[in-house]
Amino acid sequence: MTGxxxxxxxxxxxxxxxxxxxxxxxxxxxxxxxxxxGELSVLEDVSLTIEPGEFVGFVGPNGAGKTTxxxxxxxxxxxxxxxxxxxxxxxxGLSSRASSRLVSVVxxxxxxxxxxxxxxxxxxxxxxxxxxFSSATLEDRAAVERALxxxxxxxxxxxxxxxxxxGQRQRVVLARTIAQATPVMLLDEPTASLxxxxxxxxxxxxxxxxxxxxxxxxxxxxxxLAARYCDRLVLLSDGSVARDGPPSTVLTGEALxxxxxANAVVTPNPVTGTETVTALADAREPKAASQxxxxxxxxxxxxxxxxxxxxxxxxxDVTLGPxxxxxxxxxxxxxxxxxxxxxAPFARLAADDRAATEALVREADVTVLADLVLGAGSQPLxxxxxxxxxxxxxxxxxxxELGFGGADARARYxxxxxxxxxxTLEGICEAVADAAVSDxxxxxxxxxxxxxx
Numbered sequence: 001m002t003g004x005x006x007x008x009x010x011x012x013x014x015x016x017x018x019x020x021x022x023x024x025x026x027x028x029x030x031x032x033x034x035x036x037x038g039e040l041s042v043l044e045d046v047s048l049t050i051e052p053g054e055f056v057g058f059v060g061p062n063g064a065g066k067t068t069x070x071x072x073x074x075x076x077x078x079x080x081x082x083x084x085x086x087x088x089x090x091x092x093g094l095s096s097r098a099s100s101r102l103v104s105v106v107x108x109x110x111x112x113x114x115x116x117x118x119x120x121x122x123x124x125x126x127x128x129x130x131x132x133f134s135s136a137t138l139e140d141r142a143a144v145e146r147a148l149x150x151x152x153x154x155x156x157x158x159x160x161x162x163x164x165x166x167g168q169r170q171r172v173v174l175a176r177t178i179a180q181a182t183p184v185m186l187l188d189e190p191t192a193s194l195x196x197x198x199x200x201x202x203x204x205x206x207x208x209x210x211x212x213x214x215x216x217x218x219x220x221x222x223x224x225l226a227a228r229y230c231d232r233l234v235l236l237s238d239g240s241v242a243r244d245g246p247p248s249t250v251l252t253g254e255a256l257x258x259x260x261x262a263n264a265v266v267t268p269n270p271v272t273g274t275e276t277v278t279a280l281a282d283a284r285e286p287k288a289a290s291q292x293x294x295x296x297x298x299x300x301x302x303x304x305x306x307x308x309x310x311x312x313x314x315x316x317d318v319t320l321g322p323x324x325x326x327x328x329x330x331x332x333x334x335x336x337x338x339x340x341x342x343x344a345p346f347a348r349l350a351a352d353d354r355a356a357t358e359a360l361v362r363e364a365d366v367t368v369l370a371d372l373v374l375g376a377g378s379q380p381l382x383x384x385x386x387x388x389x390x391x392x393x394x395x396x397x398x399x400x401e402l403g404f405g406g407a408d409a410r411a412r413y414x415x416x417x418x419x420x421x422x423x424t425l426e427g428i429c430e431a432v433a434d435a436a437v438s439d440x441x442x443x444x445x446x447x448x449x450x451x452x453x
Contacts, residue, residue: 025052025213026087026102026183033072033082042068043079044239050217052183055210057230058219059250061260064236066219067108070186073217075099086184100128104180108188108219110173112161118172119157122147125180147179150205166193174202178209185209187218191225203229227251227275235259251275253313265309267332280313291429292365292390292436293317297329298357298381299370303396304329306425307370312336314429319360322353329370349380358384366390366432369420371397374413382412390435391420394428 028050035043043065050056058066071077073084075091084091086102094102104125112121125147126140136144148154151171156164161172170193177185190206191199199222207229210216220226226233227247235243235250237259243250256264262279269276294317297307304320305328311318320333321341333340341356343349349357361367361384369391374381385391399410423431 024183026215027052028073028184028215028217029083029085030069030073031083031085033069033079033084035068035072035077035079042239043072045082046236046239046241047082048234048241048244050215052215053210053213055207055216055218055229055231057226057233058217058236059221059223059226059233060236060242064259065239066236067188069236070105070188070217070219073184074103074105074186076105097128100180100182102182103184103186104177104182106170106173106177106185106187106190108192110166110169110193112169115160115162117158118153118161118164119144119148121161121172122153122157122175122179125176125178128180143179143181144175147175150178151175152201167195167198170194171198171202174205183213183215185214185216187216189221190218191220191222199225223251223277224269224275227277228269228272247275251277263313265313265336267305267309267335270328270331278309280310291316291433294319294364295366295368295432296320296360296364297368297370298385299368299372299394300324300327300329301371301397302328303371303394303425305332307368307394307428308333308338309336310425310428311368311432312338316429316432319364321360322349322357354380357381361385361388364390366392366435368392368394368423368428368432369417370394372413374409379406379409382409382416385416386412388416391416392423392428392431392435393417393420394423394425394431396425 030046030048033043033046034041046065046069058069060066068077072079073091075084075094078092089102091099091103123136123140123144126136126143130137130140145154148157151174153168153171153175156168156172161169164172170190174190185206187206191202194202203225206216206218210231218230220230230247232245233243233247233250234241235255242259243255251266253264253266256262256266256277264277264279266275266277268274295311297304297311297318297320299307300323304323308318308320308329309332319339320329322343323330323340324345325342326345330340330342339360341353341360343353367385367388367390369385371394421431421435
């Protein structure tokens with residue numbers, strides 16, 4: 001599964017037949033909550049509403065208050081001021097038993113101080129639903145078995161909990177939470193100790209639970225996973241809500257710079273369509289004297305996309321093209337608002353597009369060749385490249401794979417490559433600075449071409 005924020009097909013879900021085990025939807029209301037530990041203020045006037053059947057992710061830097069807010073919602077921490085209610089019930093006024101029927105928690109630390117079998121640990125989730133000394137009912141046992149199956153921990157059922165791995169223990173605690181069958185589930189870094197495969201499996205399962213009606217709130221440090229699975233993100237910074245909304249409106253370069261003090265580019269994932277965050281080296285220092293003001297990128301695929309993203313994040317005015325409208329570089333440029341010459345897939349370079357490209361190269365201080373595919377239709381660009389002094393080449397694929405149209409074109413392009421500055425994606429900013437020319441000979445050369453027709 002690609003794991004986008006679309007409802008999954010649950011027709012063949014392992015959880016079948018017992019509709020009574022599904023809790024009614026619930027609304028969480030946090031109103032003006034402030035909480036301090038001694039002199040340290042952790043939450044300040046936090047207010048938000050989480051609707052029934054919504055998957056909300058708390059994101060933010062370490063120390064922003066994500067775990068503290070989760071614990072306040074669970075009832076484990078009582079705020080200094082403000083209220084937390086679930087369907088109009090103040091969670092801090094409920095008994096432990098009543099609270100456990102409303103809210104279940106998967107903590108970040110899943111270590112347990114006893115050696116019960118895994119099945120018994122999962123069955124503990126059923127305790128709030130029966131009297132203190134009563135035995136497990138058939139419904140309890142069925143709920144436990146379903147929870148074990150859904151989390152793929154049934155094979156661990158008879159093993160002592162202290163003999164399973166950290167990742168397996170995380171899934172066992174999630175199974176206990178599922179068996180608890182509460183309308184609200186809270187998860188603190190639910191994928192922190194899991195490998196990539198189980199991270200996806202876990203969040204796919206949580207997504208299914210949400211689509212079945214549960215209200216889920218999770219503190220998630222992985223911003224890509226948060227964007228992929230959550231309906232909504234709440235960005236916490238310095239104990240307050242900095243942004244609240246769909247992932248596309250919360251995960252922006254500006255928001256990440258403000259809250260994480262990070263230099264990052266947010267682009268759409270080509271597979272899931274959700275936001276992907278790429279953190280870059282801090283390029284917010286004053287620009288060096290040799291740093292170019294404008295760079296044009298000629299190329300395709302992930303190489304050109306990476307060059308555009310890194311240069312844009314460094315504060316350099318970037319242009320791109322010509323590039324096919326379905327190319328990864330075009331998608332990145334579109335999301336960043338980069339001026340781009342887009343062409344139809346497999347089309348020859350039209351005269352207007354060639355003229356526009358030459359104009360952008362003329363205006364640029366440096367031109368970057370990033371996995372440039374120079375076929376028969378685009379060979380006229382060689383005239384421009386041969387007259388351009390400031391060149392950088394980034395190649396992530398062998399030249400033989402870039403589809404050159406003839407020996408003459410290959411030879412001419414090789415001459416351009418030989419006088420270009422070679423660069424990697426990671427070193428592109430330094431490379432364009434090296435290639436920048438203060439006297440702009442490249443502009444003069446291209447001007448002479450235009451004057452000659």
